[in-house]
Amino acid sequence: MSPFCEIFKRSVLQLVRRPVYWVAMFLLPLFVFLFLSSLMAEGLPQKAPAGVIDNDGSPLSRKITQNLNGMQMVDITAMPESFTEARHMMQEGKIYGFFLIPHDFEADLLAGRSPEISFYTNMTYFVPASLLFKTFKTTALFAKAGVASEVISSVGFTQNPSPLLQPVNIVTRPISNPELNYAIYLCVSFLPATLQLMIILVTCFSLGQEIKYHASRRLLEMARGSIVRAIYAKLLPQTLIWTVIVIFMESWLFRWQGYPMHGSWWWLTLSEILFVLASQGFGLICFGIFPNLRLSLSMGALIGILSFSVAAFSFPVESMYPAIGIFSWVVPIRYNYLIYVDQALNGIDIYYSRYWFAVYFIFIVLPFALMPRLKRAFAQQAYVP
Amino acid sequence: MKKFFREYYDTFLREGRMVKGDIGILIFFILLPLAYPIVYSLIYNPELVRDVKMVVVDHDRTPLSRELTRRLDATEGIRLIGYASDLSEARRAIDSHKAYGILEIPEGFARRAGRLEQANAVMYCEMSLLLRYRAILVGATDVMQDLGATLTTERIDEIAPLAETITAGADLMPIHNVTMGNLESGFDSFIMPGILILILQQSLVLAVGMCGGASREHPFRSCYAPFGATRPIIASILARTTLFLMIALIPTLYIIHYVPLMFRFPMAGNIFEEILFILPMMLSSIMLGMIFQGVVRERESVFLLWVVTSVIFLFLSGLTWPRYAFRAPWLFLSDCVPATWGVEGFIRMNTNGASLSQVGESYRNLWILTGVYAIGAYVVQRFVQYPAVRRHAGQSVSASC
Numbered sequence: 001m002s003p004f005c006e007i008f009k010r011s012v013l014q015l016v017r018r019p020v021y022w023v024a025m026f027l028l029p030l031f032v033f034l035f036l037s038s039l040m041a042e043g044l045p046q047k048a049p050a051g052v053i054d055n056d057g058s059p060l061s062r063k064i065t066q067n068l069n070g071m072q073m074v075d076i077t078a079m080p081e082s083f084t085e086a087r088h089m090m091q092e093g094k095i096y097g098f099f100l101i102p103h104d105f106e107a108d109l110l111a112g113r114s115p116e117i118s119f120y121t122n123m124t125y126f127v128p129a130s131l132l133f134k135t136f137k138t139t140a141l142f143a144k145a146g147v148a149s150e151v152i153s154s155v156g157f158t159q160n161p162s163p164l165l166q167p168v169n170i171v172t173r174p175i176s177n178p179e180l181n182y183a184i185y186l187c188v189s190f191l192p193a194t195l196q197l198m199i200i201l202v203t204c205f206s207l208g209q210e211i212k213y214h215a216s217r218r219l220l221e222m223a224r225g226s227i228v229r230a231i232y233a234k235l236l237p238q239t240l241i242w243t244v245i246v247i248f249m250e251s252w253l254f255r256w257q258g259y260p261m262h263g264s265w266w267w268l269t270l271s272e273i274l275f276v277l278a279s280q281g282f283g284l285i286c287f288g289i290f291p292n293l294r295l296s297l298s299m300g301a302l303i304g305i306l307s308f309s310v311a312a313f314s315f316p317v318e319s320m321y322p323a324i325g326i327f328s329w330v331v332p333i334r335y336n337y338l339i340y341v342d343q344a345l346n347g348i349d350i351y352y353s354r355y356w357f358a359v360y361f362i363f364i365v366l367p368f369a370l371m372p373r374l375k376r377a378f379a380q381q382a383y384v385p
Numbered sequence: 386m387k388k389f390f391r392e393y394y395d396t397f398l399r400e401g402r403m404v405k406g407d408i409g410i411l412i413f414f415i416l417l418p419l420a421y422p423i424v425y426s427l428i429y430n431p432e433l434v435r436d437v438k439m440v441v442v443d444h445d446r447t448p449l450s451r452e453l454t455r456r457l458d459a460t461e462g463i464r465l466i467g468y469a470s471d472l473s474e475a476r477r478a479i480d481s482h483k484a485y486g487i488l489e490i491p492e493g494f495a496r497r498a499g500r501l502e503q504a505n506a507v508m509y510c511e512m513s514l515l516l517r518y519r520a521i522l523v524g525a526t527d528v529m530q531d532l533g534a535t536l537t538t539e540r541i542d543e544i545a546p547l548a549e550t551i552t553a554g555a556d557l558m559p560i561h562n563v564t565m566g567n568l569e570s571g572f573d574s575f576i577m578p579g580i581l582i583l584i585l586q587q588s589l590v591l592a593v594g595m596c597g598g599a600s601r602e603h604p605f606r607s608c609y610a611p612f613g614a615t616r617p618i619i620a621s622i623l624a625r626t627t628l629f630l631m632i633a634l635i636p637t638l639y640i641i642h643y644v645p646l647m648f649r650f651p652m653a654g655n656i657f658e659e660i661l662f663i664l665p666m667m668l669s670s671i672m673l674g675m676i677f678q679g680v681v682r683e684r685e686s687v688f689l690l691w692v693v694t695s696v697i698f699l700f701l702s703g704l705t706w707p708r709y710a711f712r713a714p715w716l717f718l719s720d721c722v723p724a725t726w727g728v729e730g731f732i733r734m735n736t737n738g739a740s741l742s743q744v745g746e747s748y749r750n751l752w753i754l755t756g757v758y759a760i761g762a763y764v765v766q767r768f769v770q771y772p773a774v775r776r777h778a779g780q781s782v783s784a785s786c
Contacts, residue, residue, distance in 0.1 A: 024689040045710035091739035116559045124566035124736040126575045128707045140560045163503040167536040170525045177512040294409045297688040341513040348480045
């Protein structure tokens with residue numbers, strides 16, 4: 001058997017024998033896939049608990065309450081008697097916002113004394129509060145428009161009053177995600193980011209184990225002294241497993257979950273496979289810089305976890321401080337995300353994604369520069385806890 | 386009784402010595418809670434998304450269409466970077482990542498407005514990030530209402546000078562909205578207080594888990610009596626809990642008080658009540674760590690087994706996706722995580738200024754979790770961890786990488 005095959009076989013056996021690899025390569029990633037996509041299956045959280053303080057108690061104020069309760073995103077669960085009571089309920093987490101109709105609201109409105117309607121949203125919880133804000137505002141505006149059109153017709157204006165009330169209309173068209181599905185954002189970025197984390201960790205862990213258990217010199221011997229052969233034969237079985245998982249993830253997201261896929265499957269698949277290689281390359285870089293089990297794992301974990309934020313899936317790079325934003329370009333997941341946006345979400349020409357594909361290769365090639373350092377570490381096989 | 390205190394004292398000293406000598410454990414206990422909050426807060430510290438780049442396709446080229454464009458450019462969320470001659474040119478700007486939105490003003494926009502018809506313009510948004518869309522949407526809505534109010538006032542005077550009610554007080558029924566807690570609706574102030582608690586839980590579980598791995602690898606250094614002496618396990622658990630609480634005290638104070646202070650997050654809570662609240666969170670995390678020790682065969686496997694759970698716990702905590710929209714199995718899972726209650730109670734105290742009694746439900750649940758996990762910890766220590774350490778003490782650590 002050739003040295004390459006021998007190491008390959010040894011590496012496969014190592015993977016099969018240690019349960020920790022099963023957990024890290026199959027169980028945890030698949031659990032995260034299932035968890036995230038099932039948690040957010042609805043797309044947007046519906047029915048946020050909210051309250052109405054109706055100090056007026058008139059037919060008009062009851063109508064407004066009914067309208068609010070009929071909205072999709074809101075569930076009026078409480079009718080607090082006072083502002084203080086409503087604030088307490090908010091602090092206790094029973095409601096996420098409330099709507100305040102003042103005393104003598106209807107009477108003041110009809111008399112033209114401009115009563116003020118107000119609503120309060122608890123921005124401590126961003127998503128429910130934003131949805132409540134939108135619903136409250138729409139309801140208040142509709143109520144206002146209803147009153148205004150009555151006033152207008154009462155002065156003798158007979159045409160349809162709506163252009164008069166809203167002469168300019170800007171229609172917003174969210175391209176590719178018209179229903180503003182929140183799950184699309186979180187799943188398509190967080191699942192590959194989870195994989196990147198696990199790939200980096202498993203790469204560092206499996207190499208570090210060789211040194212920790214004094215097997216690295218033997219590995220080098222098996223590879224007839226070639227560190228490149230040793231490393232690549234050792235990592236190849238992992239590459240194959242990760243490739244299967246990443247293609248499963250791609251199908252899971254874009255086929256079975258039905259997230260937007262407007263481009264070519266081939267380019268996306270190519271991107272996913274290169275992403276696996278780039279992440280392994282990144283793990284190799286971590287291990288090449290610190291050929292020590294704990295340090296490389298610490299660095300991999302640090303970067304892997306920070307990637308979820310710094311790769312800008314929720315907060316855009318151009319809004320970050322430049323000194324921080326620059327770090328978004330040094331993690332493979334950023335390119336996976338950008339290619340997803342171009343190729344799957346927007347379905348544009350591959351020409352626009354050419355740079356992102358090219359960067360993957362930098363991650364793949366860069367570890368070669370660290371091979372001499374790795375070879376030294378493998379030959380010394382000194383485990384520092 | 387004497388044996389109990391003897392074991393307590395012994396374990397405390399020996400485990401303390403082990404932690405002191407192990408950089409890996411110290412990193413989890415101290416460096417992680419000190420450094421992570423800063424790095425995280427810095428990422429999101431600009432808080433708001435401003436000046437999302439947009440291009441305009443103006444087929445109308447009238448004073449009104451230019452007025453609309455100018456007002457959009459003046460909003461906080463939107464910045465116009467130029468005019469495109471048609472939609473396909475604008476589309477190229479989006480495709481090459483130079484802009485994230487297109488405003489298309491159709492021909493006849495001003496004419497329709499002049500005829501008392503509704504004048505429509507279309508805003509196309511690139512949807513790769515929700516926060517960018519939100520910035521554009523808020524800007525467009527404000528301008529729409531603002532410009533609309535100006536036009537309505539002008540017209541009503543033309544049609545019916547009597548309709549003073551609408552124009553005089555400017556507003557028939559003013560609408561007033563107030564954001565509570567996170568007053569500026571900043572992203573950092575929203576997400577960080579929750580993340581801080583998660584960091585605290587994860588640092589404790591990882592550190593305690595690694596202690597377990599270290600004990601198995603170096604049984605003689607650790608607190609367990611390796612050669613069969615039956616000593617009270619409860620004393621050893623209590624001793625280690627005290628030790629871990631002491632080590633984590635300063636990082637915890639730093640996390641719940643000084644980090645919000647440095648980054649000017651909302652701080653409406655009472656610090657003493659917050660400390661009281663966070664105590665059972667720390668205890669239950671330590672107990673969870675001792676349960677976790679049951680599967681940690683060596684120090685470094687904590688990385689593979691536990692780091693990724695941060696992502697799961699973040700979502701289980703209900704910070705991004707509210708808990709009222711969870712399905713039953715996930716709700717149950719989320720109930721079992723100390724950080725869920727920790728996050729929920731802490732952000733309400735810290736951001737909404739709730740008192741300890743107002744977060745009583747979370748507080749009670751944290752103590753219940755502490756109790757349940759303490760029993761779990763006892764079982765794991767008694768039947769898994771102790772036998773494993775004894776076994777390892779008997780043989781040298783076998784190579785099985």
